[in-house]
Amino acid sequence: MKTRFLALAGGLMAATALASVPAKADVKIGLIGGVSGPIAAMAPAMIDASQLAVQQVNEQGGIGDGEKLVAVVGDSACNPQNGTDAATKAVNIEGVAGIVGPHCSGAVLAAAGSVTIPAGIVMITPSGTSPEITSLEDKGTVFRTVPSDDYQGRALARTMKDMGYEKVAVAYLNNDYGTGLANAFKAEFVDELKGEITQFAAHEDAKASYRSNLAELAKGGADTLVIFDYGDGSGLTMLRQALENGFFEKFVGGDGMKSEAIISELGAENLGSFVSSSPVGAKSKSLDVFNEAFKGIGGDPDAIFATTSYDAAFLMALALEKAGGKKEGVAAAMLEVSNGEGEPILPGEWKKAKELIAAGSAIDYKGAAGDHNFDANGDVPGTYALWEVGSDGFELVTEMK
Amino acid sequence: MDFLELLNFYVIPGIVIGSIYALGAVGITLIFAILRYAHLAHGDLATLGAFVALAVVSGLGVSPLAALPVAIVATAAVAVGIDKVFYEHLRERPKIVTVMASLGIALMIRSVVQVFWGVDTQTYVRGIVRPEDYFGLRIRDREIYTVLAMLLLVGALQVFLTRSKWGKAMRAMSDNPNLALLSGIDNKKVVVLTWVIAGGLCAAAGFFLGLNTELKSLMGWSMLLPVFAAAILGGVGRVEGAVLGGLIVGVAEELSVLWIPSEYKAGMAFVILLFMLLVRPTGLLRGKVL
Numbered sequence: 173m174k175t176r177f178l179a180l181a182g183g184l185m186a187a188t189a190l191a192s193v194p195a196k197a198d199v200k201i202g203l204i205g206g207v208s209g210p211i212a213a214m215a216p217a218m219i220d221a222s223q224l225a226v227q228q229v230n231e232q233g234g235i236g237d238g239e240k241l242v243a244v245v246g247d248s249a250c251n252p253q254n255g256t257d258a259a260t261k262a263v264n265i266e267g268v269a270g271i272v273g274p275h276c277s278g279a280v281l282a283a284a285g286s287v288t289i290p291a292g293i294v295m296i297t298p299s300g301t302s303p304e305i306t307s308l309e310d311k312g313t314v315f316r317t318v319p320s321d322d323y324q325g326r327a328l329a330r331t332m333k334d335m336g337y338e339k340v341a342v343a344y345l346n347n348d349y350g351t352g353l354a355n356a357f358k359a360e361f362v363d364e365l366k367g368e369i370t371q372f373a374a375h376e377d378a379k380a381s382y383r384s385n386l387a388e389l390a391k392g393g394a395d396t397l398v399i400f401d402y403g404d405g406s407g408l409t410m411l412r413q414a415l416e417n418g419f420f421e422k423f424v425g426g427d428g429m430k431s432e433a434i435i436s437e438l439g440a441e442n443l444g445s446f447v448s449s450s451p452v453g454a455k456s457k458s459l460d461v462f463n464e465a466f467k468g469i470g471g472d473p474d475a476i477f478a479t480t481s482y483d484a485a486f487l488m489a490l491a492l493e494k495a496g497g498k499k500e501g502v503a504a505a506m507l508e509v510s511n512g513e514g515e516p517i518l519p520g521e522w523k524k525a526k527e528l529i530a531a532g533s534a535i536d537y538k539g540a541a542g543d544h545n546f547d548a549n550g551d552v553p554g555t556y557a558l559w560e561v562g563s564d565g566f567e568l569v570t571e572m573k
Numbered sequence: 574m575d576f577l578e579l580l581n582f583y584v585i586p587g588i589v590i591g592s593i594y595a596l597g598a599v600g601i602t603l604i605f606a607i608l609r610y611a612h613l614a615h616g617d618l619a620t621l622g623a624f625v626a627l628a629v630v631s632g633l634g635v636s637p638l639a640a641l642p643v644a645i646v647a648t649a650a651v652a653v654g655i656d657k658v659f660y661e662h663l664r665e666r667p668k669i670v671t672v673m674a675s676l677g678i679a680l681m682i683r684s685v686v687q688v689f690w691g692v693d694t695q696t697y698v699r700g701i702v703r704p705e706d707y708f709g710l711r712i713r714d715r716e717i718y719t720v721l722a723m724l725l726l727v728g729a730l731q732v733f734l735t736r737s738k739w740g741k742a743m744r745a746m747s748d749n750p751n752l753a754l755l756s757g758i759d760n761k762k763v764v765v766l767t768w769v770i771a772g773g774l775c776a777a778a779g780f781f782l783g784l785n786t787e788l789k790s791l792m793g794w795s796m797l798l799p800v801f802a803a804a805i806l807g808g809v810g811r812v813e814g815a816v817l818g819g820l821i822v823g824v825a826e827e828l829s830v831l832w833i834p835s836e837y838k839a840g841m842a843f844v845i846l847l848f849m850l851l852v853r854p855t856g857l858l859r860g861k862v863l
Contacts, residue, residue, distance in 0.1 A: 208790060212692035346836040374836035378795035380590050380786050384830040385838070387582035404694045409786050416701050417582070417711065433693060437787060439700040 202262030204273035206250035210405025217475035225485035232522040248274035255279025259287040277302030277348040298480035302352035319554025325356025344400035346374040403431025443561040462540035483539035591823025592723035596778035598803035598815035600771035606810035614679040616793030622648035622776025623783035637697040645773040652772025799842040808856025
């Protein structure tokens with residue numbers, strides 16, 4: 173992880189170095205992610221995957237007349253304030269033509285509302301999963317390559333019910349991500365499936381002790397705790413204290429909890445009763461192509477949100493190419509490059525896409541994480557899987573419907 | 574809910590967290606008493622101390638407690654260095670300038686921690702430690718160490734302040750810097766001594782926070798508000814007040830979950846801070862400064 177961080181820092185410096193002497197024709201995009209903060213363990217792979225797309229674009233002819241695509245990395249720290257700061261800097265100082273990111277729902281909502289929507293800049297997030305993003309008044313400028321948590325919460329509820337979980341307590345982080353996911357889960361688990369939620373409580377990030385919260389959660393007599401939080405932040409603290417004090421026997425997490433930090437800090441031997449869901453790319457040729465390419469630069473294709481991050485950056489590049497490198501037409505172009513009609517484009521096929529766009533033919537990007545045929549809200553449907561902790565990291569338990 | 578449960582899951586965690594707050598609050602109160610400004614970099618200085626200890630633990634393979642003295646000495650040195658390089662030049666300017674400068678220092682320290690140790694969450698000892706059972710009370714060793722170390726450090730400080738020559742000099746300077754200077758007290762040395770003590774306590778606070786939970790680059794910053802609340806609650810300038818304040822804030826945060834929705838737990842420190850400032854700004858033990 174340290175080397176990856178160094179690589180990231182190096183990349184950051186390289187990006188700034190490039191940015192400080194911009195060749196006039198460079199096209200910049202903002203790559204805003206939760207480099208520090210509660211998803212810090214996930215962010216490096218996500219940024220690397222996005223950078224891979226940028227690298228492929230530049231190797232195969234760049235944007236327009238061979239102009240370089242330059243990714244400017246910014247840190248949203250997974251919170252609304254820093255997300256807004258990073259987006260402001262990207263838009264006003266760097267003059268980016270589009271933004272890939274931010275990674276966390278709260279940062280997406282804040283940055284979109286106060287920066288990119290007023291500026292007319294297109295934003296495409298690889299991991300902002302809150303259902304709130306669907307209903308954002310965004311004039312068609314906010315997209316995502318990851319499905320809304322409305323799907324994930326419901327899919328997780330159905331899968332858990334099928335696996336025999338009946339009585340659970342739910343703890344969720346008090347932000348846009350945690351609240352959205354928890355409410356979707358509750359709606360399906362209680363209202364549709366007649367399961368029982370004994371306690372349903374939010375908690376704040378970054379407290380040192382959650383034992384009193386856990387004691388409250390344990391009061392209803394549930395043996396399973398469902399945590400919608402980040403595995404690098406308070407989710408880890410909470411899981412640790414729940415395990416140490418034996419408040420619950422079984423633990424279920426959302427995608428935010430599928431973090432390597434949990435395994436490295438708590439130890440796989442203690443996590444036998446922990447499962448977590450996450451979006452996965454449906455098996456496809458695109459996914460294989462991406463996996464090969466990502467392994468080629470030393471990345472782990474199973475890293476959470478690697479596929480969606482790659483797709484987000486590649487889609488942004490395609491839309492920019494289609495719009496002639498200008499930010500104005502990107503929103504409309506985004507819908508055109510991936511609407512299910514036209515010549516299929518797989519990950520990495522930049523040259524082919526470029527020629528087709530130049531010839532004026534329709535193209536359809538088939539992404540590593542899915543086909544990404546955006547609906548009117550800029551959302552995509554998705555597939556999920558449930559993971560458990562094995563001796564070798566996260567291992568697949570079952571696909572989720 | 575029975576009494577043991579109340580103790581185990583609300584009061585004991587509250588006391589442990591309160592001890593950590595107390596270690597931080599003593600430093601805050603000392604700096605306020607002698608230098609007369611709120612030091613906002615205190616939390617991040619604690620983070621630095623915690624990570625220095627981590628470096629010692631992972632570098633030398635010693636037990637975390639053995640790394641604590643190293644962290645205390647190193648952080649104390651850093652605190653003195655920061656004062657020499659930054660705050661000393663602002664001594665004659667209005668105090669608010671120094672307060673703002675300390676905010677900048679906080680960001681700098683955090684960035685240094687992130688560059689050196691990365692942004693991932695880390696721990697001193699991998700895995701989990703289940704608590705021991707003492708007559709129904711569930712306590713982990715590290716929690717006993719935390720409370721004991723706090724009492725020991727603060728006790729030693731109290732003896733130092735009341736009995737030793739330099740401790741008396743510190744109190745004299747707190748009461749009236751000019752008079753202290755006239756009676757032959759070297760103010761500069763007192764300032765250095767203050768930073769040594771505050772820095773060392775900071776490192777201890779960060780270390781125990783890391784030992785009881787995890788190490789994150791933002792861990793100290795998020796502790797800053799409860800620590801300030803503790804210092805003001807106890808009475809700014811009173812060491813024993815800071816300890817009392819820390820314990821009360823810690824226990825109040827944990828107990829608050831019984832009555833208010835848990836997402837407002839973090840607001841408890843705010844509530845205490847506001848209430849004290851409105852009702853009794855001098856603090857419970859009647860602080861000497863505010």
